[in-house]
Amino acid sequence: MHREMTADMPCPARLRAGTDLAAHALRVRLGLDSASPAGRFFALAAPFALAAGAVAGGLHLTRWYAGLVLSPAPLWVQPSAMDGSWSLSILLSLLVCVGAVIALTGRWGPGVGVAGCGLLGTAVQWAAGAHVSDDGAIAPVVALLTVAVVLACPPDRRGDRRLSAAAGAMAAAGWFPVVVVNTGTYTGAFGVTTDYGAWPMLVLAFTGAVLALRARSSGLREMGAMAVASPPLVAYSYATAWGDLWPVLGTVLLLSVVAALTASFQAVRHRR
Known part of the structure; x- marks a missing residue:
């Protein structure tokens, strides 16, 4: 039947239709279709994974820009002094941020394509031996x-407006305060820092709790989705902690603590 339906199509259209059919069959086989629990789970996690990647990439960009501005060297000299690996790293972070913004503002397909290029480029760059960030060996894995x-998000659940708006708000709340505080730290305006990357993870955990409270669920599904979306923030925490695992573990425990508090609150709420 598929061959008959695509008989009059041009070759590129037939190839695309065949690819879509194979992808759908694979999703059904893996239990990642929109009707399955796993499909609904990844539909919830996907926007926040993009948002978390954008937060990590945005903080990487702002850290580079802060160093650019605070350096005594003239601005027009510094870009020419950057090596190719560092310039590529900045470009890849920019692609992730721009792609996430495009995807979360309504154009999911093109946005995911742009962000995916940035993420895959980061993995390839590290595999090629250009270790320009402090994330260590976890950078390509993340x-x-x-x-x-x-990509595990089912096609008919991509670009959900409510989840995209929540993910965008989470990204803004996780990125902007860190930039403000770090800028004040560099210039001496504030006496506090945001070391160890706890703030973005706290915002992600709080977002999961809000989603659970609105859905009147136990919070396990929502917090599980936030945990699946959190690797970019874990990598950022690892980088800001200079490879010290204890602050990173403490940051990861934030999700567990917020999940436990959410489940307890919901249990008390349902008893009433």
């Missing part, structure tokens, strides 16, 4: 995990 979570 990039590939983020791509996998986003």
Whole structure:
């Protein structure tokens, strides 16, 4: 039947139809269709995985820009002094941020394509031996995990407006305060720092709790989705903690603590 339906189509259209059919069959086989629990789970996690990647990429960009501005060297000299690996890293982070913004503002397909190029480029760059960030060996793993979570979202559940808006708000709330505080720290305006990357993870956990409260669920599904979306923020925490695992573990525990508090609150709420 598929061959008969595509007989009059041009070759590119037939190839695309065949690819879509094979992808759908694979999703059904893996239990990732929109009717399955796993499909609904990844539909919830995908926008927040993109948002978490955008937060990590945005903080990487702002850290680079802060160094650019605060350096005593003239601005027009510094870009020419950057090596190719560092310039490529900045470009890839920019692609992730721009792609996430495009996807979360209504154009899911093109946005995911742009962000995916940035994430896959990061993995390839690290595999090629250009270790320009402080994320260590987890950088390519995090990039590939983020791509996998986003692609696992069923096609008919992509670009949900409510979830995209929540993910966009989470990204803004996780990124902007860190930039403000870090800028104040660099200039001496504030006496506090945002080391160890706890704030973005706290915002992600709080977002999961809000979604659970609105859905009147136990919070396990929502917090599980936030955990699946969190690898970019874990990598950022690892980088800001200079490879010290204890602050990173503490940051990860934030999700567990918020999940437990949400479940307890919902249990008390249902008893009433």
